[in-house]
Amino acid sequence: MATLTFHSMADSAYLWTAMLAADEKGVDYDLNPLVLGSDAHLRLHPFGKMPVLQHGQVVLYETLAIAHYIDRAFDGPPLQPADALGQAEVLRWISLVNAYVFPVMNRFVKERLVKPAWGFETDQAFLAAARDPLRTQMRVIGEAVAAAGHLVGDRFTLADAFLLPHLLFFGRTPEGRALLAATPAAAGWLERMTARPSYVDSAMARAYGAFHSLAADPQPVWPLD
Ligand SMILES: N[C@@H](CCC(=O)N[C@@H](CS)C(=O)NCC(=O)O)C(=O)O
Numbered sequence: 001m002a003t004l005t006f007h008s009m010a011d012s013a014y015l016w017t018a019m020l021a022a023d024e025k026g027v028d029y030d031l032n033p034l035v036l037g038s039d040a041h042l043r044l045h046p047f048g049k050m051p052v053l054q055h056g057q058v059v060l061y062e063t064l065a066i067a068h069y070i071d072r073a074f075d076g077p078p079l080q081p082a083d084a085l086g087q088a089e090v091l092r093w094i095s096l097v098n099a100y101v102f103p104v105m106n107r108f109v110k111e112r113l114v115k116p117a118w119g120f121e122t123d124q125a126f127l128a129a130a131r132d133p134l135r136t137q138m139r140v141i142g143e144a145v146a147a148a149g150h151l152v153g154d155r156f157t158l159a160d161a162f163l164l165p166h167l168l169f170f171g172r173t174p175e176g177r178a179l180l181a182a183t184p185a186a187a188g189w190l191e192r193m194t195a196r197p198s199y200v201d202s203a204m205a206r207a208y209g210a211f212h213s214l215a216a217d218p219q220p221v222w223p224l225d
Helices: 013-025 039-044 063-073 084-117 124-129 131-148 158-170 174-181 184-193 203-213
Strands: 004-008 029-033 052-055 058-061
Touching: 004 013, 013 029, 013 063, 013 158, 013 203, 052 063, 058 063, 063 084, 063 158, 084 124, 084 131, 084 158, 084 174, 124 131, 131 158, 131 174, 131 184, 158 174, 158 184, 158 203, 174 184
Parallel strands: 004 029
Antiparallel strands: 004 052, 052 058
């Protein structure tokens, strides 16, 4: 039996963050697939979100708490700086991903790739309105990683683990590819993150592979300048 169990659907971006934290720490885990909104799911997470972590008797939901727990409960490289400012910067990035990146970048990918593939109509107004926030997000990400190679300082932290799934997905859209090409520091960060042993041949990389068949309409939804 693995040390940790994640209760989640396999393609959850937040699950991928939690798995990445475990892989960076060298902690093994397995996945208990959840049916969204099922009784079993709501017993584990009253708000019907995922992932949920189980470690023996410990059951935790909310990815920030899960990732923090994994970092503190196990040996392995620390995934947060020890100093007050470094920790605050990691928390700021996690907050930024939760408050701005997830609602815009993740939804953009769903509208652009997933909905058409599943036969649902895309919300064009959302796609158009996402342009400016996405440009701001990419600029801020690029500036951060240009400074020392990672979102916070020169080492992998939980901040990187929170952002990676979203930039990976976004890079599958023409708009994401264009913004990455225009932000070489962010593109370089993505390349380095996906070359890490925690990503190569990981459960996350395998789950992400399932999305490779989804192709966005190549016609850009905004000018790719
Ligand atoms: N605040 C939660 C958010 C988790 C979340 O939104 N997960 C998505 C999957 S990436 C989810 O559960 N989606 C199902 C839904 O919203 O119905 C956390 O940090 O864990």
